[in-house]
Amino acid sequence: MKLFDGLETIVKTDVPLAQYTWLNIGGPAKYFVQPRTVDELRLAVQRCRENDVRMYVLGGGANLLVDDAGVDGAVIRLRQGTFLDVAHSEAGVRAGAGADMGRLVLRCVRDGLSGLECLTGIPGTVGGCVKMNAGGVFGDIGSIVESVEVMNDMGEVFTRSREDLAFAYRSTNISSRFILGAEFRLGEDDPQRILKQVKQIWIYKKNTQPLGGHNAGCIFKNPRGLSAGALIDRAGLKGKRVGGAYVSDKHANFILVDEGARASDMLKLINLIRETVYKKSEVYLELEIEVW
Numbered sequence: 001m002k003l004f005d006g007l008e009t010i011v012k013t014d015v016p017l018a019q020y021t022w023l024n025i026g027g028p029a030k031y032f033v034q035p036r037t038v039d040e041l042r043l044a045v046q047r048c049r050e051n052d053v054r055m056y057v058l059g060g061g062a063n064l065l066v067d068d069a070g071v072d073g074a075v076i077r078l079r080q081g082t083f084l085d086v087a088h089s090e091a092g093v094r095a096g097a098g099a100d101m102g103r104l105v106l107r108c109v110r111d112g113l114s115g116l117e118c119l120t121g122i123p124g125t126v127g128g129c130v131k132m133n134a135g136g137v138f139g140d141i142g143s144i145v146e147s148v149e150v151m152n153d154m155g156e157v158f159t160r161s162r163e164d165l166a167f168a169y170r171s172t173n174i175s176s177r178f179i180l181g182a183e184f185r186l187g188e189d190d191p192q193r194i195l196k197q198v199k200q201i202w203i204y205k206k207n208t209q210p211l212g213g214h215n216a217g218c219i220f221k222n223p224r225g226l227s228a229g230a231l232i233d234r235a236g237l238k239g240k241r242v243g244g245a246y247v248s249d250k251h252a253n254f255i256l257v258d259e260g261a262r263a264s265d266m267l268k269l270i271n272l273i274r275e276t277v278y279k280k281s282e283v284y285l286e287l288e289i290e291v292w
């Protein structure tokens with residue numbers, strides 16, 4: 001592994017990625033890099049840059065479809081060491097990119113810090129949720145981000161404060177490749193009251209989304225003023241199946257996969273949905289999930 005000489009403890013080769021995604025499908029990463037510190041990350045990034053190795057950043061894999069052929073590049077996963085740190089801050093809480101969002105929400109409830117509960121039931125990491133501006137009817141994460149620490153491909157680290165950041169529907173203006181961590185502006189509140197809100201959101205999710213079974217949340221973005229789920233439902237596609245992938249009966253913007261399903265099943269079903277919805281409603285659905 002000449003390319004990563006000296007970094008053997010944090011780099012593996014040909015690592016199957018399925019186990020790192022919520023869909024549980026997809027082929028291997030040529031290089032799988034798990035740095036524990038910013039310096040290790042910088043070194044790995046430098047080697048990739050010098051050797052023209054394409055880089056991919058993996059969070060919790062809750063919004064990803066990895067192709068059956070896998071990824072010809074370095075998948076960099078920030079879920080060790082300092083990337084997991086969580087601490088109180090002046091604004092509320094500061095968390096490393098790899099911190100688990102579900103656990104962070106519960107920790108804030110316990111500490112009487114309100115704001116992050118709008119992320120209840122949204123799986124992933126702090127880095128992935130900020131990158132995607134994760135959220136929904138209860139609010140988006142972007143509205144409570146105070147600052148974000150990022151690293152670019154040159155290994156330079158910057159802090160970008162709220163004034164520099166713009167969040168839109170499932171997107172941000174963060175252009176640096178790596179989000180290292182974020183600080184959230186939270187208010188103080190009674191833990192019992194925040195917990196009540198968390199429970200209400202869970203009940204809403206349970207009633208409206210398929211729980212259990214492998215999936216990646218909503219597959220398509222909602223077109224402006226429209227619901228992707230309603231368009232798919234109207235096209236008669238609930239329950240539609242290709243191989244091991246099928247459209248949820250409960251929420252048509254969710255695709256569920258059986259054990260042993262292939263990424264190609266998902267991709268064929270996605271194309272079929274797009275074509276059918278376009279024929280029926282003349283709307284072209286844009287993907288919310290990322291395909292590697």
Ligand SMILES: Cc1cc2nc3c(=O)[nH]c(=O)nc-3n(C[C@H](O)[C@H](O)[C@H](O)COP(=O)(O)OP(=O)(O)OC[C@H]3O[C@@H](n4cnc5c(N)ncnc54)[C@H](O)[C@@H]3O)c2cc1C
Pocket residue numbers: 022056057058059060061062063064078097098121122123124125126127128129130131132133134135136177178179180215216217218290
């Ligand atoms: C059951 C279920 C329900 C869901 N419900 C919702 C919902 O209600 N609302 C919603 O918005 N989403 C929802 N999602 C999608 C998913 O939870 C979010 O998109 C979440 O933000 C993904 O975070 P992640 O850490 O898993 O990111 P990943 O899936 O690993 O990556 C997503 C993107 O973020 C990038 N990324 C990840 N970490 C970093 C980092 N540290 N630095 C830079 N880029 C990074 C990746 O490169 C990729 O482009 C749901 C998913 C599931 C499985």
